[in-house]
Amino acid sequence: MVERAAIGVVLCLIGLLMGIWPAQAETPPAQWGRETLEAIQAAFWLPERHLYANEAALGQPIPDRPAFMWGCGVQLSALAAAARMDRPAFAPQLRRYADALNAYWTTHNGIGGYDVLPGPKPSDRYYDDNAWIVLALVETYEVTQEPHYRQRAEETFRFVLSGEDETLGGGIYWHENERNSKNTCSNAPSAAAALRLYQVTSKPEYLQAARRLYAWTNAHLQDKDGLFFDHIRLDGSVEPTKWSYNSALMIRTNGLFYTITHEKKYLEEAQRIARAAEARWVHPDTGALSDEAAFAHLLAEAFLAVYDLDRDTRWLHIVQRALMFLHDKGCDPNGHYGPRWDTPQPTPLTTFRQIDQASAARAYWVAARYPWSANQSAATPR
Helix, strand or coil: CHHHHHHHHHHHHHHHHHCCCCCCCCCHHHHHHHHHHHHHHHHHEECCCCEEECEEECCCCCCCCECCHHHHHHHHHHHHHHHHHCHHHHHHHHHHHHHHHHHHEEEECCEEEECCCCCCCCCCCEHHHHHHHHHHHHHHHHHHCCHHHHHHHHHHHHHHHCCECCHHHCCEECECCCCCEEEHHHHHHHHHHHHHHHHHHCCHHHHHHHHHHHHHHHHHHECCCCCECCEEECCCCEECCCCHHHHHHHHHHHHHHHHHHCCHHHHHHHHHHHHHHHHHHECCCCCCECCEHHHHHHHHHHHHHHHHHHCCHHHHHHHHHHHHHHHHHCECCCCCECCECCCCCCCCCCEEEHHHHHHHHHHHHHHCCCCCCCCCCCCCCC
16 A cells, blocks of 8 residues: 555656646536536437537436537636646547547628537527637647647637627628627637737737737727627617626736737726726625526636736636635536526525536636635635
8 A cells, every 4th residue: 555655646747847737626616627527428418419518407417419509618728737746647538529529610691600509400509609719729829739729719710700780880790690789799809819819829810810809899899998898780779788708808808918918908998897807796705607608607717818918816716715715515416517606506406507617617727727715714704
């Protein structure tokens, strides 16, 4: 037994030195992220298709209906974040899933892009779905260093930009077949995706696209407090609802602009939006992020992106408290998450969605890259 333990210690040290061992895998968010991905695999995995189901019911067989593309994008990003931390365990899953998503790829109107569901079926593509996939594919490329993922990200971004025209002075529509509005959720992640593509390709057209989309979104959809409205209709009327992910992606876009250009105005704008987002969506007593799971995980990531730039630990504390609340209160006894991050789940959920589980997994694995303080109580305000 002593010899076996000694061998284990030696292997661990070798792994750390070689950079192949998940150095932070024992921190709480890494543990929670691993557990959540395992729960997703058990509840949603469709082995014959290498895809995940959209929804599951407690004690019932896994439905054959695969997840919508929005959920696929979150799942791919969760696996990419996990593989960044623990490549041996998660890179094979990441590759397998990224390749399986080709089932959603369809060509329509002379251009390829990801459909909302696998075909064959009439084309039904959303520009925001594809922008999220671009972001996830860039990370997949960075983790695997396999050029075809970068190529697919560029091909997908060409579809995203096909949704841009001069109506309302620019901007990208939400839906290919029903061009009724231009939304922050299609323009903000597209601007961020353009900047990520610029970072991995150095192609100036991506930086130009990002500047164009950033300026249009600020001009048409930003409120005076820095936060962002949902969408603008073709008659010029604005839907004033504010969701956390819209502002989150503009925080990240400003952060990426600052990283690339070193212009301080972008850092200051990222901080301004983050402060407004904290005031609106962070519960002052519990620390919970008061929004839907598919939105809240992106706000948590945006706060960490600001920390990357200014090293202000307040952003770390916000995210740690939110994730502690989510894990301790928002996770049901079977390890499943509900649709909101501010709602306790004391009893088992009878049905649960893939996108909500993937949102938690993504947030946990992103947070696993950062220092973790055990002193951040989810029940005590800062």
